[in-house]
Amino acid sequence: MKRSLFALVGCLALTSTLHAQLPVDPPADTTAPEVTLSTPETGATVTSRKVTVSGTVTDEVGVKEVLYRIEGSSRWSKAIVTEADATSTDFVVLAKFKKSRRGRIYIRAIDAAGNESDTIGRKYIISR
Numbered sequence: 001m002k003r004s005l006f007a008l009v010g011c012l013a014l015t016s017t018l019h020a021q022l023p024v025d026p027p028a029d030t031t032a033p034e035v036t037l038s039t040p041e042t043g044a045t046v047t048s049r050k051v052t053v054s055g056t057v058t059d060e061v062g063v064k065e066v067l068y069r070i071e072g073s074s075r076w077s078k079a080i081v082t083e084a085d086a087t088s089t090d091f092v093v094l095a096k097f098k099k100s101r102r103g104r105i106y107i108r109a110i111d112a113a114g115n116e117s118d119t120i121g122r123k124y125i126i127s128r
Contacts, residue, residue, distance in 0.1 A: 029113035033059035035066075035120050037107065045125045053093045053105055053122065057081075062112040066091040071104035085112065101126055 037055040040046060057063045063086060066079040079091040097103030103124050109117040 029061045029111065029115065031060055031111075032115040033057050033063055033109040033111045033117045035107055035109050035117050037120055037122055040124065042122045043125065045127050047127055049097045049103070049126055051095045051097065051103070051105075051124055051126075053095055053107070054091065055107065056088060056090050057109040057117070058088045059109070059111040059115075060087065062087055063089050064110045064112050064114075066107065066109045068093045068095070068108075069106045070095055070097060071106070072098060076108075079107070097124070097126060 035055060035057050037053065039054050040051065053068070057066055063081070063084070065084075066081055066089070067076040068079050069076045079093045082090040091107075093105065093107070095103065095105045103126060104121055105124075106119050106121045108119045
């Protein structure tokens with residue numbers, strides 16, 4: 001009886017030791033990336049239907065991709081980023097507007113966990 005009691009106590013001690021050593025998964029990333037547009041400013045007057053739009057995306061884990069869409073199109077395209085999978089990356093887009101008076105571009109970002117930022121829109125006045 002003593003032998004089985006010692007075996008049971010030893011087994012319980014080993015189980016609690018092993019359980020204490022199991023790795024704990026980090027909490028899931030639920031925070032969306034943040035997009036900041038730098039240039040040109042919203043409502044800016046530009047002299048060409050081709051406008052270079054730039055900005056920065058930040059995320060606590062890593063930015064997977066930055067996407068843009070021109071008003072009137074349903075297709076999202078990838079922006080050029082300076083450093084993929086980084087927690088902060090700059091991006092640039094060469095937007096080609098079809099209309100000759102005004103245009104709007106939309107930007108969004110997706111992080112490594114699949115979280116999507118709010119879509120940011122920016123309007124431009126085109127003067128040629």
